[in-house]
Amino acid sequence: MTTAAAAPVLELCDVARTYPGAPPVHALRPVDLTVEAGDYLAVVGPSGSGKSTLLNLLGLLDRPTSGTFRLSGVDVAGLNERDRAALRGRRVGFVFQSFHLLPYRTATENVTLAQLYVTPRSRRRELVAEQTLRRVGLGHRLQALPSTMSGGERQRVAIARALVNAPDILLCDEPTGNLDSATAQAVMDLLEELNQAGVTIIVITHDHAVASRARRRVTILDGHLSEPAGNVPDSIREQAC
Numbered sequence: 001m002t003t004a005a006a007a008p009v010l011e012l013c014d015v016a017r018t019y020p021g022a023p024p025v026h027a028l029r030p031v032d033l034t035v036e037a038g039d040y041l042a043v044v045g046p047s048g049s050g051k052s053t054l055l056n057l058l059g060l061l062d063r064p065t066s067g068t069f070r071l072s073g074v075d076v077a078g079l080n081e082r083d084r085a086a087l088r089g090r091r092v093g094f095v096f097q098s099f100h101l102l103p104y105r106t107a108t109e110n111v112t113l114a115q116l117y118v119t120p121r122s123r124r125r126e127l128v129a130e131q132t133l134r135r136v137g138l139g140h141r142l143q144a145l146p147s148t149m150s151g152g153e154r155q156r157v158a159i160a161r162a163l164v165n166a167p168d169i170l171l172c173d174e175p176t177g178n179l180d181s182a183t184a185q186a187v188m189d190l191l192e193e194l195n196q197a198g199v200t201i202i203v204i205t206h207d208h209a210v211a212s213r214a215r216r217r218v219t220i221l222d223g224h225l226s227e228p229a230g231n232v233p234d235s236i237r238e239q240a241c
């Protein structure tokens with residue numbers, strides 16, 4: 001999918017999220033973050049540090065309390081729920097720790113269902129689903145049900161489902177959390193390969209081994225996001241928020 005001319009994929013300027021209550025919870029302190037096309041970024045932090053809060057904002061599942069968030073050049077604050085859902089469906093692919101596959105649907109059907117609102121012709125949907133499953137190494141399991149697949153295969157189906165609409169960004173939430181270490185390595189290899197082919201990836205994790213595979217790493221602690229200065233690409237450092 002093409003993005004607005006050379007706009008970063010994600011731009012957060014002073015974005016914060018506070019949950020109301022007595023006292024309120026400052027889950028995400030004002031943060032600036034720019035992610036460009038082709039980046040591979042890990043957000044690493046312990047339990048309760050604000051990772052899910054950030055993920056929900058990045059994936060348009062929640063709204064910031066303050067600040068500006070642009071996805072592919074679009075300021076999302078002005079969008080209604082329907083437009084946000086449409087933007088999310090086309091621009092963001094989600095990969096979760098527990099796969100979230102439909103158990104009574106084949107691998108191909110699980111991927112096809114993600115295309116319903118994006119690709120109108122059903123034959124086309126199936127072809128693209130199969131092509132995407134081959135891309136993640138599952139050409140031999142197209143008709144398999146999730147219950148007959150290994151954890152690593154299930155996560156590959158989930159990755160294919162996330163990729164099938166050619167999103168601008170792949171948002172991965174603890175993608176190896178349910179996998180043994182060898183399978184986790186293989187899934188991380190796949191993410192790396194996809195990134196080398198141009199897919200923009202954000203991985204949110206508490207696991208430093210997973211984070212170490214990314215080219216850029218930011219740390220989140222008590223809602224504060226920080227990135228070593230030398231880690232930020234020059235092109236991003238030059239852009240003022």
Ligand SMILES: Nc1ncnc2c1ncn2[C@@H]1O[C@H](COP(=O)(O)OP(=O)(O)OP(=O)(O)O)[C@@H](O)[C@H]1O
Nearest residue numbers: 019025027045046047048049050051052053054206
């Ligand atoms: N809906 C909510 N209302 C109030 N407080 C919340 C809400 N959701 C999260 N929090 C609080 O915000 C802070 C950050 O939570 P968040 O779920 O983002 O952390 P996390 O890093 O994803 O944790 P984990 O790794 O355990 O999932 C925590 O103090 C949490 O208790």
